[in-house]
Amino acid sequence: MRLSFIMGSFPRLPIGGYRVVYEYANHLAARGHQVSIYHCREVKGFPPPQGLYRKLRTHLGYCYRKLTHPTPDWQHIDPRVVMRLIPRPEARYLDDADVVFATSWAMAADVIGYPASKGEKVYFYQHYETWSGPKEAVDATWRMPFHKLVISKWLLEIGESLGADAMTLIPDGIDLDLFRLTRPMENRGPLVTMMYSHQTWKGGADGLAALEMVKRQIPALHAILFGLVKPEVTLPAWVTFHENPPQQALVDEIYNRGAIFLWPSHFEGFSLPPAEAMACGSAVVSTDCGGVLDFAEHNVSALISPPRQPEQLAANTVELLRDEPKRLALAQAGHAGIQAFTWARSGDLMEEFLNKIKRGST
Numbered sequence: 001m002r003l004s005f006i007m008g009s010f011p012r013l014p015i016g017g018y019r020v021v022y023e024y025a026n027h028l029a030a031r032g033h034q035v036s037i038y039h040c041r042e043v044k045g046f047p048p049p050q051g052l053y054r055k056l057r058t059h060l061g062y063c064y065r066k067l068t069h070p071t072p073d074w075q076h077i078d079p080r081v082v083m084r085l086i087p088r089p090e091a092r093y094l095d096d097a098d099v100v101f102a103t104s105w106a107m108a109a110d111v112i113g114y115p116a117s118k119g120e121k122v123y124f125y126q127h128y129e130t131w132s133g134p135k136e137a138v139d140a141t142w143r144m145p146f147h148k149l150v151i152s153k154w155l156l157e158i159g160e161s162l163g164a165d166a167m168t169l170i171p172d173g174i175d176l177d178l179f180r181l182t183r184p185m186e187n188r189g190p191l192v193t194m195m196y197s198h199q200t201w202k203g204g205a206d207g208l209a210a211l212e213m214v215k216r217q218i219p220a221l222h223a224i225l226f227g228l229v230k231p232e233v234t235l236p237a238w239v240t241f242h243e244n245p246p247q248q249a250l251v252d253e254i255y256n257r258g259a260i261f262l263w264p265s266h267f268e269g270f271s272l273p274p275a276e277a278m279a280c281g282s283a284v285v286s287t288d289c290g291g292v293l294d295f296a297e298h299n300v301s302a303l304i305s306p307p308r309q310p311e312q313l314a315a316n317t318v319e320l321l322r323d324e325p326k327r328l329a330l331a332q333a334g335h336a337g338i339q340a341f342t343w344a345r346s347g348d349l350m351e352e353f354l355n356k357i358k359r360g361s362t
Contacts, residue, residue, distance in 0.1 A: 001354055002034045002097040004119060006089050006111060008046060008104050010039040013228045013244055014074045016272045017126045020151070020172055021103065022075050027347035029080040033354075036082040036097070039070055040089050045106030045133060074247065091118055099357060101149075105129045108141040120357050122147045127269035128158050128290075131201050147357055151270045152291035168353050171294055172270045173343035178247060179279040183256040185331045190220045190321050193258035193282065195273045196227040196241070203264030203287065204231070206310040210264065211239070213314035218321055224254050255280035259327060260320055265289040266307045274302075275341060278334035283327045285316045295341060301334040 005025065011018045025035045070083045077083060086093035089107040094100070097119035102111035103126070111121055123146035129138045142148070142164040150156050151172050159167050192211065196204045208231075215221045215238065225235070226242040235241055242254065255261070261277035263286035270291035274284045278295070284302040286292050287309075296302035303320065305312035320327040 001099060001358065002095070002119070003028060003036070003354070004094055004097040004100040005035070005037045005124075006094075006100065006102055006107055007037060007039045008043050008107070009041070010070050010085060011072060014072075014247075017103070017269075018072075019075055019272070020126060021101075021124070022072075022077060022081075023173065023175070023343050024347065024350055025081045026076070026078040027343055028350065029078045031347070031351060034082075035080070036084060036095060038084050038086050038089070038094060040107070041085065041087050043089055043104065043106045044110075045137070046104075091115060094118055099354060102146065105133045105138045105141045108144055108146075112144050112146065120147060121145075122149055122357070125150045125155050125159070125269070128155065128267065131199070131267075149353065152294045154290035154293065155269055170346055170349040170353065171341060172272065172275075173346035174272070174275050174279055174338060174341045176279060176339065176342060179251060179255070179276040181256065181279075181281050181335070182252050183281070185281040185328060185335070188257065188259035189222075190218050191222050191224065191258050192260045192262050192317060192321075193224045193226070193254050193277065194262040194264070196225045196231055198227075198229060198232060201266045203266050203289075203307065206287075206308060206313065207262055207264035208233070208235075209310040210262065210313035210317065212236075213311060214317045214321070217314075217318050221321070224258065226250065226254055250276075251280060255282055258282045260285055260317055262313060262317060263287065263289070263292065264307075264310065264313055268292060270294065275338055278302075278331075278338040281331055281335055283320055283331040284334055285313060285320065287313070295338055296334065299330075301330060301337050303330070 005021050029035045070085055071077050089110045091114045096117045100119040101122045101124045102108050103124050139162050142159050142162040148167040150169050156169050194207050211223050223239045226245050228244050230243055255277045261282040261284050263274040268289045268291045274286055275295055286302055286304055287307040288304050289307055298304040303316035
């Protein structure tokens, strides 16, 4: 089949939603499908870069990648996948295809209006996108006549509540060849790891508050944070921050060192970082942020608490740091359970979904 994915922009830095699309593209290309990924310079509804410097950098970056072909340096792209840059998500910039995927609320109106030659229309929901657009505009996409693909039970429930139909659930996969044990789960000491983001809904402030509470009860605590950009706040001496670490360093020096991975997000479509940390042997302390519940169960493979309650995150972290047998049991259960979330399995489900579309049975 000829498959088109329409993306909002070209990502210079690692972004989970893009990684998911790229992984699917790789697996589908390996199965003989013709996959094209279109990266838009601009999408109506997304704010343009502010300031002359940012605008110039964006324009020059677009021109450079247009000449050299867009390929991120943080993700392997199968050479059979066609990577393209287009000005806007308009049909005239796309080749004809059998299926076309929209990936954000801002491009939904464009994609749903494509002629039939551009393919059957799928909306690939990786989040409830009210964090990036007006709620009424985001909610309206769920009622558009797309085939709808969601990555978690949480998103399935949101779609049902908004009157969506034609929904299919395919959970994300994990690259288990990369995210794996390289150190024993035992005896990792009072070391907590956490991804930090400047986006408020990622809960970074809650995570830092929780770590401060833990430090007061366990003075030997050390924390390792990582993220795409440095925090705007000053971190205490017992917290180390890694800015955009290479993938292997993330696996070996962060995930595989942590006794506990702390995930304070307010809401998530799936939650790749805690899944990756599980695969690397960390016990997960997380909020009930939506998609995480597809692979983490409270008191079985993780400790889960409500969002926006850092004191509960702190209490769960202290509990596990003081109870090594329980921490180890959760880490082992999480590691065992996450082995089912492979890209091969997700690729099989995606291909089955595409074949149903081809047969007209979704």
